[in-house]
Amino acid sequence: MTHILIDDVWKEYGDITILERINIELPDHEFLVIVGPSGAGKTTLLRMLLSQEIPTRGRILIDGEPIAAEPMKDRGVVFQRYSVFPHKTVLGNVMLGPEWQGSAFLGRLFGAKRRALKARAMALLERVGLAESANKYPHQLSGGMQQRLAIAQALIMQPKVLLLDEPFGALDPGTRKAMHVLVRELWEENAMTIVMVTHDLSEAFLLGTRVIAVDKYRNDPQAQHRFGATITKDFDVRPRIVRDSWRQETGRKPAVEAEAGTGETPAMPSGASLSLGLA
Amino acid sequence: MKRIVNYAPGKGATIILGALPLILIAAVYLASSQARLAINPNDKLMPSPASFIAAMGRMAGQTDPLSGETLFWLDTWLSLARLFTSLGISLVLGLVGGVLVGFIPYLRSSFGPALAVLSLIPPLAILPILFIVFGLGEFSKIVLIVFGIAPFIMRDIAIRVSELPREQIIKAQTLGASTWQMIVHVVLPQVLPRLIDALRLSLGAAWLFLIAAEAIASQGGLGYRIFLVRRYLAMDVILPYVAWITLLAFIMDYALRRLSIAAFPWNNVREN
Known part of the structure; x- marks a missing residue:
């Protein structure tokens, strides 16, 4: 619970x-997407969640x-670029976090612990579809594969919240569509909180359970920087009550199917029909 | 008619073109040497290849009365020992100092400016100081070379460290890395290729300082020998020695390049 x-x-x-005056409360298992014009401060907001910047x-x-006032393992992150370590293989990249946890001085595990971690890392790589590339170096991967690796690398630490800074930009x-499906599924499976920054509105409403727009609410031509950006729009794209009932329906589905013999899956409520009043 | 920049030589032509200047220099030397020797068979300035071989045979045959070793190999051994000792010290200093100064903000603020000033002092200008303070022995020669190249390597590594993407450092912290773990597993492996490049670039300077130090005060070494036989205008010794030094430097450079390719497979294909 986060x-x-x-x-x-x-x-x-x-x-x-x-x-200025940023106020949000995120209950557990929320997928918050931050949208807004370039330079509005959406990345700054994400960086403050990461403690890369201090409010x-x-x-x-x-x-x-x-x-904490510095980045910690309770908050995982995937950036648009440079999220993986070029000098480590794919498998080495994923194993890095737990190895650092397990061995303060050497940063390397041995024997049974190493084998267990390797199995865990391989399972995760299998999940994101990189098992065949386990021994390659990041520069041998495509952009989408590198991002999948960065996500796996972050997920193995089981962070309370995963921060995504324009990860598909x-x-x-x-590739972007495939990544949407993957991230969506991982979010469901791991029941974690995700905060993502994007400037792609359709992406925001496709993935998010909640979308906020960060923008300046007032502009003084004589003092451009007098007023900062704040949350100007806040949408519950998939309200919790809808999600919960949807989940219950899917849980009930096998029983219903056995009775009625229909294979219809209830569609995930989509926010695509909502329209944002952004200028 | 294409533009000149769009004409590129083929594979065979590249080799021939590359060898051409060297062959030309050799040919010009041989021709002028022959012309001078025809006028004066005792000419010392441009000896014939035969006298090179004779002189080197003498150097390789003659033993040093003190050590009992052949002069040529003794000189080579003494010079390489000085060179490798000081290169080793410079590497360690450069790597440790460079990573610390480049990575830890407080150390960068404290030592960055001092390092910049230090690396601008011409090392040969302080050679007399080194001789006065440390005497004329091996130590002052090694200090001279280290002083000449270590600050350069240190600055180079520090710059490379500060160029590492900020995202990587943040990511490492979100994976729970301590400062020590980031240095050992993120920073160090990524600057090692640069360290080898920096070493390759400073090889020339290292040889320069080595020969300068040997020329002024020494009892053996390649630079010592060259400056010693200068008194007798012994070009038949000097020129083969210069060629030998060049060959040694070339082999070192080549070996370092192969090492860099073999040891860092992840570094061979750069990011687009």
Whole structure:
């Protein structure tokens, strides 16, 4: 169970206000997507969740505790690029986190522990479809495969929240679609919280259970930086009650099927029919 | 008619073209040597290939009265020992110092400027100081070479470390890495190829400082020998020695390049 609270968070650089009055509360198993124009501060918001940047005012709590002032293993991340280590093989990349956990000085596990970890890493690679490439180096992989590797690398640490910073921005449309399916499924399977930044609106509404738009609410032509961006729109794309009932329906499905003999799967409620009032 | 930049030689032509300048230099030397020897058979400035072989035979046959070893191999051994010792020290200093200064912000602020100033001092200008402080022995020669190349390697590595994508460092932290683990598993492996490149680039400087130090105060070594026989205008010794030094330097450079390719398979194909 992960509960995230962003409580009246501001980010300022001297006189320049980037973000102001950010308030969100995320219950467990939420897929939050942050959209907004370039430079509005959506990545800054994500970085504050990561502790790559520190809020100038306000606080961020995970499960009631303030987050550490530096990146920690409770928050995994996948960036648009440079998320994997080029000098490690695919398998080596995935095993890295647990190896660091298990061996403070050498950063390497041996014997039974290593075999167990390897099996776990291979299972994860199998899941993201990289098992055949386990011994390749990242530069031998395509962009989509590198991102899948970055996700597997983050997931093996079982973070409370997975942060995605425009993870599909550099991928071609076909690969991007496949990645959407994968991320969606991983989110369901691991019952985790995901916060994703994108500027692709259709992607946002396809994946998110909640979509927020970050934008300036007021612009002073004499002082462009006087007012920062804040959350201007907040959509419950797939409200929890709908998701819960959908899950119950799927749980009931085998029984219903046995009775009625129909193979219809209830469709996941889609937010595509909603339209955003973004300019 | 295409533009000149669009004409490229084939594989065979590349080899021939590459060898051409060297062959030309050799031919010009042989021709002028022959012309001079025809006028004066005792000419010392441009000896014939035969006298090179004779002189080298003398050097390889003659034994040093002190050590009992042949002069040529003794010189080579002394010079290489000095060179490898100082290269080794410089590598360790450069790698450790470079990674620490490049990676730890407090160390970068403390030592970055000092390092920049230090690497700008011309090492040969402080050679007299080294001789005064450390005496004329081996130690001052090694210090000279280390002083000449270690700051360069250190700065190079520090720059390379600070060029590592910020994302990688953040990612490592989200995987739970400590500072030590990041240095050992993220930073160090990725700067090692650069370390070999830096070493290759500083080989020339290392030889320069070695020969300068040997020329001024030494009792053996390739540089010592060259400057010693200069008094007798013994070009028949100097030129083969220069060729030998060049060959040694070339072999080192080549070996380092092969090592870099063999040891870092992930580095061979760069990111687009």
